[in-house]
Amino acid sequence: RKPTPDIATVLGGGWIASGPPVASRQPKPAWPQGLRTLPREGAGEVQTPLQGEAARSLRVGDRVWFRHAKSGELAERVERYLLVDDDRVVGEAPTYRGEGKAFL
Known part of the structure; x- marks a missing residue:
């Protein structure tokens, strides 16, 4: 807004x-x-x-x-990162949450 x-x-x-x-x-x-x-x-x-x-x-x-x-704050809340080049998504990478892991 x-x-x-x-x-x-x-x-x-x-x-x-x-x-x-x-x-x-x-x-x-x-x-x-x-x-x-x-x-x-x-x-x-x-x-x-x-x-x-x-x-x-x-x-x-x-x-x-x-x-x-810090990357951990994001990685513990989302399952994957989208890899972006300019205005296009060119790939993705799993976070440790997306791999089924948790570090508490």
């Missing part, structure tokens, strides 16, 4: 890495470039408001990619 012209709220946003909840453990918007999380919000599991020059041109339905601080 677009609550203001310079803020885009996206579905999801990722999972914070284990350990103290500091900025370096937060997922960060990686694409399109020019996005940042709001200082008082951060990335959320349900929705994430984003600001920045790129937020002005985002429309409902546009894709935003986040980079997680």
Whole structure:
């Protein structure tokens, strides 16, 4: 959704890495470039408001990619990674969850 012209709220946003909840453990918007999380919000599991020059041109339905601080946070929640080149899915790789493993 677009609550203001310079803020885009996206579905999801990722999972914070284990350990103290500091900025370096937060997922960060990686694409399109020019996005940042709001200082008082951060990335959320349900929705994430984003600001920045790129937020002005985002429309409902546009894709935003986040980079997680640690791969395990993502790997324990999804069964496979999709391998993407430009705007095409070129393959997939199973996570340890997808291989039926759990590390608790």
